[in-house]
Amino acid sequence: MTEGFLAWLASALLLLGSLIGLVGAIGVLRLPDSYTRMHAASKAGALGAALILGGVAAASSGAFALAAMFALVIVLATAPLAAHAMGRAAHRSGLTPRTGALGDEMARDRDEELAKRQRPATPGAASTEADRS
Amino acid sequence: MMSEIAGAAWVLPLTFALQGIGAVLVLVRLLRGPHATDRVVAIDALTLLGIGVIALLALSTGEVMLLDAAVVLALVSFLGTTAFILMFRRRGRGADESVTWIDRPPADEPAALNPKPLEDKA
Numbered sequence: 001m002t003e004g005f006l007a008w009l010a011s012a013l014l015l016l017g018s019l020i021g022l023v024g025a026i027g028v029l030r031l032p033d034s035y036t037r038m039h040a041a042s043k044a045g046a047l048g049a050a051l052i053l054g055g056v057a058a059a060s061s062g063a064f065a066l067a068a069m070f071a072l073v074i075v076l077a078t079a080p081l082a083a084h085a086m087g088r089a090a091h092r093s094g095l096t097p098r099t100g101a102l103g104d105e106m107a108r109d110r111d112e113e114l115a116k117r118q119r120p121a122t123p124g125a126a127s128t129e130a131d132r133s
Numbered sequence: 134m135m136s137e138i139a140g141a142a143w144v145l146p147l148t149f150a151l152q153g154i155g156a157v158l159v160l161v162r163l164l165r166g167p168h169a170t171d172r173v174v175a176i177d178a179l180t181l182l183g184i185g186v187i188a189l190l191a192l193s194t195g196e197v198m199l200l201d202a203a204v205v206l207a208l209v210s211f212l213g214t215t216a217f218i219l220m221f222r223r224r225g226r227g228a229d230e231s232v233t234w235i236d237r238p239p240a241d242e243p244a245a246l247n248p249k250p251l252e253d254k255a
Contacts, residue, residue, distance in 0.1 A: 007139040013187070014144055018151035021182055025155030028161045028178045034170045037162070041174045052148070052185040053203070056192045059138050064191065067200035074204050075184060076137035078211035082177060085218055088169040093221035 003127040010059035017051030042083030050074050156182050173217045179211035
């Protein structure tokens with residue numbers, strides 16, 4: 001009974017993972033912007049790989065489960081980190097995202113921060129000195 | 134074989150085929166990509182698909198060692214992406230602003246923490 005359930009779970013996880021990986025690949029090919037392609041690659045790709053690893057863990061009836069779960073944790077830990085650092089580096093290098101109604105908030109924050117730091121009269125400096133001492 | 138899958142005759146070939154089609158699509162983006170970030174994202178997606186293929190190979194051949202190869206591929210892809218990021222650091226800005234707004238310490242920082250003084254302070 002449980003072995004039959006594990007077999008069905010394994011094939012369902014494998015099919016779902018490969019389908020999500022294919023959807024992520026279509027997104028990497030078709031989406032209009034480098035940032036949106038990053039979304040497709042990191043989220044759908046990582047979810048596809050994680051589901052396939054879970055399917056492998058279920059299919060081997062526990063023999064591969066430890067190694068597969070370790071690989072799953074590694075994938076789920078490193079893929080969002082890499083995508084986040086990639087997006088931040090792309091924004092810093094001057095690649096403007098294709099924005100909607102809200103605009104480029106990261107560029108606005110950066111400009112406000114630079115304007116605040118280049119202001120000559122320093123009430124902020126006095127307060128930070130008071131905080132530090 | 135220890136693998137027990139419902140419909141094993143067609144599930145494993147179908148998953149291999151879907152991963153292969155996805156790899157071909159990502160490869161088109163890798164070759165076409167207008168900006169360098171697109172190519173780095175495509176390499177990232179390609180290694181994630183490769184991790185899935187290695188896991189499927191481990192299942193179909195019954196080798197547990199291949200899952201360790203999947204772990205190593207995940208770690209190496211993370212290191213590779215962070216190494217590619219160093220390529221984008223100083224593009225589009227002058228030599229003065231090569232250290233950008235997050236890395237730059239505040240202008241009123243003491244000199245021990247701020248060894249390179251900013252020009253716009255004076």
